[in-house]
Amino acid sequence: MRRADRLFQIIQLLKNRRLTTASLLAEVLEVSTRTIYRDIQDLIVNGIPVEGEAGVGYLLRREVDVPPLMFNESELEAIQVGMRMVEAWGGSELASAAKQAMIKVSAVLPEKLQTFNSLMFAPKFYATSNEFQHLDLLRKAAKNRQYLQMDYQDAKQAQSSREVRPLAIHLWKGSWTLLTWCELRNDFRNFRVDRIVLISLRQRFFPVIEGEELSDFIEKMRIEHG
Numbered sequence: 001m002r003r004a005d006r007l008f009q010i011i012q013l014l015k016n017r018r019l020t021t022a023s024l025l026a027e028v029l030e031v032s033t034r035t036i037y038r039d040i041q042d043l044i045v046n047g048i049p050v051e052g053e054a055g056v057g058y059l060l061r062r063e064v065d066v067p068p069l070m071f072n073e074s075e076l077e078a079i080q081v082g083m084r085m086v087e088a089w090g091g092s093e094l095a096s097a098a099k100q101a102m103i104k105v106s107a108v109l110p111e112k113l114q115t116f117n118s119l120m121f122a123p124k125f126y127a128t129s130n131e132f133q134h135l136d137l138l139r140k141a142a143k144n145r146q147y148l149q150m151d152y153q154d155a156k157q158a159q160s161s162r163e164v165r166p167l168a169i170h171l172w173k174g175s176w177t178l179l180t181w182c183e184l185r186n187d188f189r190n191f192r193v194d195r196i197v198l199i200s201l202r203q204r205f206f207p208v209i210e211g212e213e214l215s216d217f218i219e220k221m222r223i224e225h226g
Contacts, residue, residue, distance in 0.1 A: 006031070007039055011048065011060070019057040077118040079105060088122035089176070091135030131176055131194035135169065137201065138178055138193065142166040147202035148180075153195050164189070165206045167214045181212045188217050 006029055013028065014020055022036040029036070037054055044050050052058035079102075086098040141148050148166055153159045164180035167188075171177070175192050182189040210216075 003039075007043060010036070010039055010043065014050065014058060014060045019052070019059050021057045022054060025058075073116060076105075076116055077120070080116075080118045081120045081122075084118075084120075085122040088124040089132060089171075091132055091139065093136045093139070134193055134196055134199055135176065137199065138166055138169055141201055142168060145206050147204045147206060149200050149202055150191070150196060151198040152191055153197050155195075159197065160184070163202065164191075165212075167217065169193070179214065179217060181206075181209075188212075188220070 009029060010025060013025060022033045022040070025036045026033045040050055040052075040058060049061035050058050051061050083098040083102045087095045090098065138148075140146070145165070148164050149161070150164055151159065151161050162182055162184040164178075164182050166178060166180050168179045169176060170179060172190075175194065178191045178193055178196075180189055180191065181187070
């Protein structure tokens, strides 16, 4: 976290509590208490009305209206394009979150950027196709480390049924792909999401297994492809 971001976060944390200790601030911001002491002193020197002392805690003497960190036009365009891609291709849950995130970003923009609009788009008119209908369930399964039962049809129209451990979902050459540890093949396997015929969550969860995790797959690819 940049120091400017950390100072902003300290002010927000002090605004939300009556008395906040340096140790709590350090824990939340993942820095040392000595760093917090220096940051508090710098805020005071720069006119932010912080009261308190080391070992006791800190509070804001009055309400402080600190403008959020602003984006330049290129940064804003990157955010817009990213949110549009997620809204179009990320599944219904992330689409809703992306839309709300963009509303929040727009709310804190300076007036001259309020009407800025990138000319890069991610069309949403086919977002209900097979490629996207399973994404919410796949995200949930990978996050919770929950087994999946899957019927799959490959490029040659051959169908198979298998149990997999979902590890990640990645966009590869324009298609969403599910990275798994396949119990049938006892190895890593990738499956195009739009070729999944039927999928369901099993009521079983898989532990961390050395050699069979996402990090292991990435290392394997690094070695094989240099």
